[in-house]
Amino acid sequence: MNALTLPDICAQTSHTSLPLEWVGMHGIALPVVFDGQRLSARADAGVSLDNGDARGIHMSRLYLALGILERESLTPALLRxxxxxxxxxxRGLSKNAYLKLRAELLLRRPALISPLSGWKSYSVCVSASMENDMFHVELSIEIPYSSTCPCSAALARQLIQQQFIEDFANRSLQHADVLAWLGSSNGIVATPHSQRSYAHLQVRLDDYLDNLPWVAVINDAEAALGTAVQTAVKRADEQAFALANGQNLMFCEDAARRLNLALKRSPGINGFQVRVVHSESLHAHDAVAVSRWNWRVDS
Structure with missing residues (x-):
């Protein structure tokens, strides 16, 4: 008995002749190699269906092509x-191709003072496209940090001043007494509110870059913000973190402006969007600021 040829339904003619802008798969699980690290990733892979007479694309071909990502390190050249x-x-079906990879990048980060260190996870994404023979790459990164409200800090200082006046009214000031008062809970009657905050960065890369600068962008952003969240700490590290927050007060507007200036100085970036979110501890809502440079916002 002769084996029957398996039917290729995708090769059949569509009942409706109409091109499609994007056809493919979302959420494909796969390992990705980046900078010596093996990341667990999710991929969205697709192409345009420009031949409107074709019934569909060959999704299995896209799926199998993704296997290169687990063998070779992720770079712009590999994405291209x-x-x-x-x-x-x-060929004959599609003119444009698209790929998006989402993963968690683990970086070992040192403590502020002590020799301790620990791993911190950053949500990262790379989007690559080939449209009309033009290749584009964009990176997305989420960076957590701490922010202390300048307004709250000023109000707390005023309350401390008032308490000082009440406690030392009609008394001669002695150095030892003032020092003891400053170190007691009776003296520091109020503290400013702080919150865990997030910077969501989207950056478009220059064509000449050989590598994906996730780590460089993270380092530049954390240096600009000054209060990156910590991993393993001792009391000396926690005290240094408190000092950094106290000397680094910022509204969400301040954070967005700092990141704007830092990214403009980063090599290899020709456009970006910054969105910072301060998850308020005072309010039940978030404070948000957005800054863009050379970035088109789709309507």
Missing amino acids: QLLQSFLHSH
Whole structure:
């Protein structure tokens, strides 16, 4: 008995002749190699269906092409090669190709004072496209940090001043008494409110870059903010963190401006959008600020 040829439904003619802008798969689980690290990732892979008469694309070809990501380190050149393979496998069907990878990047971060260190996770994403033979790469990064409200700090200082006046009224000031008062809970009657905050960065890369600068962007952003959240700490580190927050008061507007200036100085970036979110401890809502440079906002 002769084996029957398996039917190729995708090769059949569509009942409605109409091109489609994007066809593919979302949420493909796969390992990705980056900077010597093996990341657990999710991929969205697709192509345009420009041949409106075709019933569909060959999704299995996209899926199998993604296997290169677990063998070779992730770079702009590898992304370009992968998108070109998408188009080569859909010659006559597609002109544009797209890929988005989402993962958690683990970086070992040192404590502020002590020799301790620990791992910190950063949500990262890379989006690559090949449209009309033009290659583009964008990175997205979420960076947690701490922020202390300047207004709250000023109000707390005023309350401390008032308490000082009440406790030392009609008394001669002695150095030892003032020092003891400053170290007691009776003296520091109020503290400013702080909150865990997040910077959501989207950056578009120059074409000449050989690597994906996730780590460099994270380092630049954390240096600009000054109060990156910590991993393993001792009391000396916690005290240094409190000092950094006290000397680094910022509204969400301040954080957005700092990140704008830092990213403009980062090499290899030709456009970005910054969105900072301060998860208020005073209010039940968040404070948000957005800053852009050379960035098109789709309507």
